[in-house]
Amino acid sequence: QQQVKQSPQSLIVQKGGISIINCAYENTAFDYFPWYQQFPGKGPALLIAIRPDVSEKKEGRFTISFNKSAKQFSLHIMDSQPGDSATYFCAASRGQAGTALIFGKGTTLSVSS
Amino acid sequence: NAGVTQTPKFRILKIGQSMTLQCTQDMNHNYMYWYRQDPGMGLKLIYYSVGAGITDKGEVPNGYNVSRSTTEDFPLRLELAAPSQTSVYFCASSRVPGTADNEQFFGPGTRLTVL
Numbered sequence: 001q002q003q004v005k006q007s008p009q010s011l012i013v014q015k016g017g018i019s020i021i022n023c024a025y026e027n028t029a030f031d032y033f034p035w036y037q038q039f040p041g042k043g044p045a046l047l048i049a050i051r052p053d054v055s056e057k058k059e060g061r062f063t064i065s066f067n068k069s070a071k072q073f074s075l076h077i078m079d080s081q082p083g084d085s086a087t088y089f090c091a092a093s094r095g096q097a098g099t100a101l102i103f104g105k106g107t108t109l110s111v112s113s
Numbered sequence: 114n115a116g117v118t119q120t121p122k123f124r125i126l127k128i129g130q131s132m133t134l135q136c137t138q139d140m141n142h143n144y145m146y147w148y149r150q151d152p153g154m155g156l157k158l159i160y161y162s163v164g165a166g167i168t169d170k171g172e173v174p175n176g177y178n179v180s181r182s183t184t185e186d187f188p189l190r191l192e193l194a195a196p197s198q199t200s201v202y203f204c205a206s207s208r209v210p211g212t213a214d215n216e217q218f219f220g221p222g223t224r225l226t227v228l
Contacts, residue, residue, distance in 0.1 A: 009153070032215050043117075043203050043219030044156070089155060093215055100146060100171060101217060103155040 003027055004092050006104025013111050019077040021107045023090035026071065030092040034101070035064065035075050038087045047088070048075070080111045114139050117220035119204050125226045126194040134189040134223050136204030144207040145187040146171075146217065147179065149200040156203065162187055194227045201225070 005024045013019045025033075034049035050057045050064040050073065057064045063076040077084055087108050091101040120135045138145065143164045148156040158171030162181040176198055178190040187206075191198060201224050205217040 006155075034215070041221075043205075043221050045219065046216045049216070100158045100161050101156075101215070103148075103157075105153060105155040 003102045004090060004104045006090050006107060008107060009105070010108045011110070013077075013080045013109065015080065015082060015111055015113045017080050017111075019075075019080045019084070019109055019111070021075045021088055021090070021109070022072065023074065023092075023104050024070075024072045025092050027092070027094065028071070029094040030102075032093045033064070033066065033073050034091050035062075036089045036091060036103075038089065038106075040086075044089060077109075080109075082111045082113050085109055085111050116140065117204055117206055117218050119202075119220035119223050121223060122221070123224045125228060126191075127228060128194060128196065130194050131190070131192050132194070132225075134191075134202055134204075134225075136187045136189070136220060137185050138187075138204075138206040138218070139185065140206060140208075140218065141184060142206035142208055142218075143184065145181065146205045146207075147177070147187070147189045148203045148205065149173065150203060150222075151200050159189065159202075191225075196227050199225060199227045 035047045036044035037047040038044040048059050048062050052068050061078045066073045087106045089106045090104040093101045117138045146161040147159040150156045157173045160179040162168045168179050201222045203222050204220045207217045
C-alpha cells in the first residue's frame, strides 16, 4: 500500500513557465510534509516543507499548497529555470522530529531553454 | 562541517559476497537512517536508529543488518549479496527530537551493483 502517491512521473516545462507536482497521502496522522530536490549523482536535499496548520508556504520561487480535507499537497515552481531540472520527491511523516519519512516515487523535471 | 559522508561511492559485488557500507555524520544528530533508491521507486527505508545502541527495521530490512555503536557512525552490512540488492544506498541523519522540523540530511550515496 503506497502511503504517498506522487504525480506526474515526469514533467517538461518551458523556461519561465510554472511547474506543478502533486502528492496525495492516506494517513491522517501525518503532520510534516517536505519536498526534496535531487540532482543526478547527489543525495536528496530539503527544498521546502509544510505542516498541516497552514494552507500555503512560499520560499522564493517555490510554493507548497496544502489541502488537508483532500489529503493533498503540491509543489509549484514559478518562473522555472534550467537549473531547476532535477528529480523532486514529496514525503510525509508523523509524530516527533526524527520519525522516518515516507517518500513518493519522484518526479523528474526538465526545464527547456 | 562535512555533513553526512558515505563510503565507498561505487562498488561491484559478486553474488554471495558481503560488504559494509559506511556512513558518518558530524552534526551530532541522534537519528540516522538508511534508504535504498531504485529507479522510479523513490526512497525506501531499510533501517533507522534513534541513538547509539538503538536500531529498528524500516520497510525493506531483509538481507541487511546495522549497528550503532557511536553517535557518528551507522554502518550498513550486506551479508550475502543478491542481484535484488543492486541499488543506490543513501544514509541520512536528522536533529534531536523536539525541534520544529524534521529535516533529514542525506549523504552522497553509494551505488552498488551485484552481479
